[in-house]
C-alpha cells in the first residue's frame with residue numbers, strides 16, 4: 517500500500533525519482549507524483565491528452581529480485597489488475613477505466629478519479645461532530661447481532677449522510693461480487709468519493725442550522741469508485757467474498773471506530789444489491805469466528 521499522501525494532500529514532487537520512460541515525452545503539464553508505495557508509484561499526468569488527466573500506475577524494477585523474474589512478476593501482476601478492471605468496467609462496476617498499458621515496461625494508465633478517498637471524507641465528517649453526541653447514540657452498539665435494517669433505524673437523523681454513504685459502499689461491493697471479482701484489499705482508502713457536482717450553492721443569507729447540517733453532509737456526497745485492484749482476483753466463492761467483507765469490516769473498525777456501529781448498513785445494502793448475499797453473510801459469521809479465535813490465541 518502507498519505510504520504517501522492522497523490527491524488533496526500535498527503531493528511529493530516527481531523529480532525525486534527518475535521518471536518512467538513514458539512520462540519523459542512532452543506533455544501539456546509535468547507529471548505529479550501522488551504516492552510512493554512499497555510496490556510502485558502513482559502519478560497524475562496529462563500525457564495521453566492535455567485535457568484528460570490520467571493516473572499512471574508505475575511499478576519500477578526491483579533491484580533485490582532477479583531481473584527476469586522481476587519483469588515476469590510485474591508484467592503478470594499489471595496484466596491481471598488490468599483484466600479485472602476491464603471486467604468490472606464492462607459490467608458497470610464503478611472503477612477507473614484502463615486507457616493504456618505496457619505491462620512489460622511496468623505501467624498502466626487509468627482514468628483519473630476526482631475527489632478524495634472515502635477514508636478522508638468520513639474522517640473529515642466525523643471530525644466535525646462532537647464525540648459526546650455519538651456516545652449518546654451509541655447504546656447497544658454490537659452491530660454483529662443487529663438484524664437487517666436495524667443499524668439504520670438506530671442511527672439519528674443527523675447521521676443520514678454517513679448512513680447514505682455506507683449504503684452506497686454496500687451497493688458497490690455487491691455489484692463487484694456479482695461480477696465475479698473479489699477485491700482483496702477492501703478499505704476506505706481504496707475507495708474514492710467522486711463528487712456529484714455543484715447543485716445549488718448556498719446564497720448570501722445567514723445559514724439555518726438545517727442548512728449548516730446539509731453543508732456538512734456534502735463532504736460525504738459522491739459516487740463511490742473502487743480503486744487499487746493489485747490484489748484482486750476473479751472468484752465466485754462465498755468464502756472469498758466473505759473474507760473481502762471481513763477485511764472491510766476490520767479496516768472500518770480500525771480506521772473509523774466512531775462509526776463502526778453503522779457498518780451493518782453496508783451489509784444491509786450489500787444484501788439488497790447481490791442475490792447470493794445470504795450465503796456470503798452466513799460465511800462471514802464463520803470468518804469472524806476464525807478471526808476472533810486467532811486474536812485470542814495471539
Ligand SMILES: Nc1ncnc2c1ncn2[C@@H]1O[C@H](COP(=O)(O)OP(=O)(O)OP(=O)(O)O)[C@@H](O)[C@H]1O
Nearest residue numbers: 517518522523551553555571612627628629744746
Ligand atoms: N484512478 C485514480 N484516480 C485518482 N487517484 C487515484 C487513482 N488511483 C489511485 N489514486 C490515488 O493514489 C493512491 C494510491 O493508489 P493505489 O492504492 O492504486 O496505489 P498503491 O497503493 O501504490 O497500489 P498497490 O497497493 O497495488 O501497490 C490512492 O489512495 C489514491 O489516493
